[in-house]
Amino acid sequence: MDSIVFLIMRRMRAPLIMLIASYAVAIMGLVLIPGQDGAGHPWSMGFFHAFYVVAYTSTTIGFGEIPYPFTDAQRLWVTATIFGTVAIWIYAAGTLIALLQDATFSRALAERRFRARVQRLRDPFYLVCGYGQTGGALVRALTDRHRRAVVIDLDPERVSLLLLENLREYVPALTGDARRPSNLLAAGLDHPRCLGVVALTDVNETNLKIAIASKLLRPSLRVVCRTDSDHVAANLNSFGTDHIYDPFDTFALHMAIAIEAPCLTLLRSWLIGETGTPLPEPRDPPAKGLWILCGYGRFGRAMYRHLKGQGLDLVVVDADPQLTDPPKGGFVQGEGTGAPTLEQAHIERAVALVAGTDDDATNLSIIMTARQLNRDLFVVARKNHLDNSELFQRVGAQVIMHPSMIIADGIRVRLTLPMLWEFLTLSRFQDPAWACELLSRLCGLLDTEIPEVWQIAIAADQAPALCAGDEHAAALTLGLLLADPRERTRQLPVIPLLLEHNDERHLLPDLALRVRKGDQVLFCAREGARSVMDWTLHDPHVLHYLVTGEDAPAGWVWRRLARRRRHRGASGG
Amino acid sequence: MNPEKVVFGFFIVLALTLNFGFVLGDIDNPAHHHKWELFAVIVVNLIATVLKFGDRSQVGALLLATSLVAMLQLTAAALVWIVAVYATADGLAAGTMASIVSLTAGAMIANVISVILLVIETFLLRR
Numbered sequence: 094m095d096s097i098v099f100l101i102m103r104r105m106r107a108p109l110i111m112l113i114a115s116y117a118v119a120i121m122g123l124v125l126i127p128g129q130d131g132a133g134h135p136w137s138m139g140f141f142h143a144f145y146v147v148a149y150t151s152t153t154i155g156f157g158e159i160p161y162p163f164t165d166a167q168r169l170w171v172t173a174t175i176f177g178t179v180a181i182w183i184y185a186a187g188t189l190i191a192l193l194q195d196a197t198f199s200r201a202l203a204e205r206r207f208r209a210r211v212q213r214l215r216d217p218f219y220l221v222c223g224y225g226q227t228g229g230a231l232v233r234a235l236t237d238r239h240r241r242a243v244v245i246d247l248d249p250e251r252v253s254l255l256l257l258e259n260l261r262e263y264v265p266a267l268t269g270d271a272r273r274p275s276n277l278l279a280a281g282l283d284h285p286r287c288l289g290v291v292a293l294t295d296v297n298e299t300n301l302k303i304a305i306a307s308k309l310l311r312p313s314l315r316v317v318c319r320t321d322s323d324h325v326a327a328n329l330n331s332f333g334t335d336h337i338y339d340p341f342d343t344f345a346l347h348m349a350i351a352i353e354a355p356c357l358t359l360l361r362s363w364l365i366g367e368t369g370t371p372l373p374e375p376r377d378p379p380a381k382g383l384w385i386l387c388g389y390g391r392f393g394r395a396m397y398r399h400l401k402g403q404g405l406d407l408v409v410v411d412a413d414p415q416l417t418d419p420p421k422g423g424f425v426q427g428e429g430t431g432a433p434t435l436e437q438a439h440i441e442r443a444v445a446l447v448a449g450t451d452d453d454a455t456n457l458s459i460i461m462t463a464r465q466l467n468r469d470l471f472v473v474a475r476k477n478h479l480d481n482s483e484l485f486q487r488v489g490a491q492v493i494m495h496p497s498m499i500i501a502d503g504i505r506v507r508l509t510l511p512m513l514w515e516f517l518t519l520s521r522f523q524d525p526a527w528a529c530e531l532l533s534r535l536c537g538l539l540d541t542e543i544p545e546v547w548q549i550a551i552a553a554d555q556a557p558a559l560c561a562g563d564e565h566a567a568a569l570t571l572g573l574l575l576a577d578p579r580e581r582t583r584q585l586p587v588i589p590l591l592l593e594h595n596d597e598r599h600l601l602p603d604l605a606l607r608v609r610k611g612d613q614v615l616f617c618a619r620e621g622a623r624s625v626m627d628w629t630l631h632d633p634h635v636l637h638y639l640v641t642g643e644d645a646p647a648g649w650v651w652r653r654l655a656r657r658r659r660h661r662g663a664s665g666g
Numbered sequence: 667m668n669p670e671k672v673v674f675g676f677f678i679v680l681a682l683t684l685n686f687g688f689v690l691g692d693i694d695n696p697a698h699h700h701k702w703e704l705f706a707v708i709v710v711n712l713i714a715t716v717l718k719f720g721d722r723s724q725v726g727a728l729l730l731a732t733s734l735v736a737m738l739q740l741t742a743a744a745l746v747w748i749v750a751v752y753a754t755a756d757g758l759a760a761g762t763m764a765s766i767v768s769l770t771a772g773a774m775i776a777n778v779i780s781v782i783l784l785v786i787e788t789f790l791l792r793r
Contacts, residue, residue: 102719104720106717106719109719110713110717113709113712113716114713116709139701139751139752140744140748
């Protein structure tokens with residue numbers, strides 16, 4: 094705020110002083126020059142009249158010669174006054190207008206507005222640095238779930254793009270360099286409601302700087318960082334960055350899991366998808382046979398490492414072996430866009446192909462050529478730009494990998510549903526049949542839409558009814574929470590996925606398990622069941638009904654009556 | 667020597683001296699207080715106020731505040747004068763003159779503080 098007022102004051106100093114000086118001279122002249130009144134007697138103008146005349150003359154309003162017609166000497170002076178003061182007025186007004194259009198000024202104005210908006214935030218929010226594809230996807234995912242975010246980006250075009258986006262929550266955005274701590278502070282790094290910093294710029298070094306600044310300025314804050322360099326990742330790890338994301342490694346790991354345990358992959362996609370959208374169909378990658386890997390860059394290397402771990406046959410196709418240093422055995426030099434290269438890689442007996450170069454046109458071309466040579470190929474395509482979505486859908490790839498979306502999804506789950514993340518990590522250590530069994534249970538529960546997944550903490554703010562008194566504490570079980578508040582013999586279409594009690598974790602907890610204060614539970618349900626369950630959590634009468642099966646009288650009078658009736662019943666019976 | 671400081675100091679001191687000159691004399695005697703002097707005090711004070719614009723320091727803010735106070739008092743004095751001369755039948759009576767002079771005396775206090783601050787700031791800079 095201060096900087097703007099000071100900027101205006103500093104710039105307006107010269108024009109204002111000139112204005113004051115010219116007014117003073119003009120007024121002095123008018124007072125000094127002798128005039129005549131209506132009857133021709135000598136009369137001299139007072140300061141008040143002189144100021145009045147100069148005020149309306151210099152602003153070009155021009156009321157005429159007041160209070161008496163001027164003498165020639167006065168007219169001569171007023172003529173000079175007009176040219177002097179009017180010109181200076183125009184100069185002053187021009188300076189002010191130029192100031193308003195000044196880039197520095199408008200930036201100061203925008204920054205001030207941004208600061209004020211961030212300071213006014215009353216809901217918890219995340220600070221997202223970098224509004225590219227990943228940042229955009231993350232902000233959209235967060236706001237769709239009614240989480241707030243604040244964005245910093247270097248590129249003014251991206252920031253104005255954000256303003257055009259139709260997001261559900263208002264997202265304050267600042268055009269500025271996130272490497273500068275002052276910008277991070279302006280964006281609410283020290284705001285009590287700031288939950289975490291997410292560094293998603295394209296430059297590893299920038300992300301590193303953001304992470305360092307955040308950890309130094311507020312060590313307790315969660316910092317999530319994207320990087321695709323092992324070197325930077327190790328550096329980030331060294332000072333305690335909470336989560337580090339490498340999109341390629343993450344995807345390659347998923348692919349490996351998909352080959353090993355297809356059910357688990359499907360389960361994951363069901364649980365992290367957007368509630369209410371249709372369930373994705375299962376796409377099982379072939380677990381045996383020859384895989385062709387086109388492109389051996391960062392993505393190709395990560396895929397190679399994880400697929401090799403699955404014991405698959407691999408052939409690598411890369412155009413520039415000097416640069417990428419591919420493995421010695423099973424390597425073919427070439428783009429992969431032409432038939433000869435692919436034939437050399439034994440496309441005819443391959444079961445799957447990964448088009449993983451960093452160029453979308455090359456990837457599409459590889460897929461089209463490969464499809465002509467081998468109809469039954471399982472195709473994994475790497476999509477670099479969101480704009481090309483339709484082309485990738487059309488080319489018929491079974492799995493489309495989009496690095497930005499993968500990171501955005503991962504970070505979103507980590508930030509908004511940490512228990513789901515834990516659930517998914519734990520589920521990886523279960524045997525494959527476990528996931529398939531859970532899938533069939535989910536199938537029975539859901540129609541055809543992605544379920545709603547949420548977590549609650551048994552605490553006074555989220556479950557006041559459960560924490561209110563101790564009378565039902567012994568009867569509180571998971572099964573009770575799942576009972577329908579309208580008819581307690583029925584059950585809500587909800588599956589508890591994970592229960593955390595102190596440090597114990599119960600995966601797919603038993604319904605007879607007790608729920609105590611301080612526990613955390615992760616649920617998954619058909620859309621709409623959550624609001625019904627909230628009823629139980631918030632209303633003590635509903636809880637009473639669920640525990641005892643009777644409708645307890647709520648008001649004071651009815652409670653007294655009920656107690657007397659019970660007394661009479663006890664003494665009479 | 668910084669020319670900006672010279673101009674700055676000149677106007678602030680001039681505002682005080684002119685103000686003092688106007689206030690000097692019997693409080694209710696119009697013959698002791700000339701309208702030209704009041705005019706000069708107002709113009710010089712206006713310029714001094716504008717010169718203090720845009721200084722971010724603590725002393726700068728205080729200087730601006732004293733000037734604004736002085737301007738408020740002087741404007742009130744000028745308004746009283748104008749109303750007395752042009753809008754009342756009595757003209758410039760002794761009582762009116764007394765209130766004009768007391769208002770400008772108040773402005774002078776503000777100007778004195780201004781000069782003191784200026785002196786303090788100068789000393790601080792020297793050290």
